[in-house]
Amino acid sequence: MFIKAFAVALTFASAAAGQTLPEPLGDGLSDFANVLDATEEGRITRLLEATRAETGVQMVVVTLPTIEANGGAGMRLDAYAKALFNAWGVGEADRNDGILMLVATEAREVRIALGGGYDAVYDGRAARVLSTAVLPEFREGRIAGGIEAGIVSSRERLITPFLEGRPVTVTDGFADETPSSLPWVAGIGGLAGLIGYGFWSRARARRTCPSCGAQTLNRTKEVIDPPTRSSSGTGLQHLTCQACGFVDRRSFSIPALRSDGSDGPGGSRGGSSGSGRSSGGFGGGRSSGGGASGKW
CATH class of the missing domain: 3.10.310.50 (Diaminopimelate Epimerase; Chain A, domain 1)
Structure with missing residues (x-):
């Protein structure tokens, strides 16, 4: 477990240094x-x-x-x-x-x-x-x-x-x-x-500690085995209470990445080209940079 946790920490450090985008958790x-x-x-x-x-x-x-x-x-x-957006391929490639x-x-x-x-x-x-x-x-x-x-x-x-x-x-x-x-x-x-x-x-x-009832429960996640396009991944969630010292660990599953079209071509900004249903995963959609931002 220590080796895997260290590998995850090293991955995030490499991401910061090498400008590597994170992989989706789902x-x-x-x-x-x-x-x-x-x-x-x-x-x-x-x-x-x-x-x-x-x-x-x-x-x-x-x-x-x-x-x-x-x-x-x-x-x-x-x-x-x-x-x-483009690295993950959000949306369907034929409709963007x-x-x-x-x-x-x-x-x-x-x-x-x-x-x-x-x-x-x-x-x-x-x-x-x-x-x-x-x-x-x-x-x-x-x-x-x-x-x-x-x-x-x-x-x-x-x-x-x-x-x-x-x-x-x-x-x-x-x-x-x-x-x-x-x-x-x-x-x-x-x-x-x-x-x-x-x-x-x-x-x-609020995050309430199941042991003492205080709203001081912290939760962190780590990816243990990243998902691939052929298999799902696994992660570990850590729960710790600052008030009473309660500790718990829970594993979770990370869905496999969709294998088709993740590097598909982008589309021009225009109207819809269909409304077919998607079965899940990432479909290779592309963004041209449109949208909006805000601050709070």
Whole structure:
């Protein structure tokens, strides 16, 4: 175990020095910053899975403490998000319809990066998603809530009109960014009941120690065996309580990387070329740099 942990640490050090981008922890959520607890991770993962199952569009959420320590030294957030998007191949190569939400927690910056299939008007719409749904939650310290709200808003304000091919303006549909304006949520296999939509409430989920009950539980993750295109990987989650000294370790599985099309050609920024369903994984989608950024 010590040798493997040392190898993981060495990999991250090499990434910082050699500008190597991180490998995904899954095809939906990669919480490298460890800002989400297990319940929050579950809600966000189910939202991403439901969005993809219903629309065929892959949306990916990534949290990082800094981009500088993860292959982005000297880069702006928008350039880094584009590089990560293309390295992973977010979305389908034939449509370039993927969406990446990147949260850099220490810099307090967030980026929504769009696939090359989205017209330039969607840059403005992505900015509205950030300003109306994501940033208000982030500014109140609710990172999970902002991510969840951003997924919901992105589906309604970005993915749906894109797939329908209907003309939109920057502000169409943003007059009332409230739970009642997002009726699709209740129809996704009962997902609303599953999630409970706590991100609209003012309560913030906290990491509570199962031993002493104090909200001082720290959680870190390490990749033990990175996934490949032919096999899944494994990781180890470490739980430690600062108050009582509780320690626990839990293994988790990292899905295999998709083997087809990860280096596929990018598309020009334009309308949708289809709305077929995807079975999961990364489909080789590309970004031309479109999207929007915000700070909180």
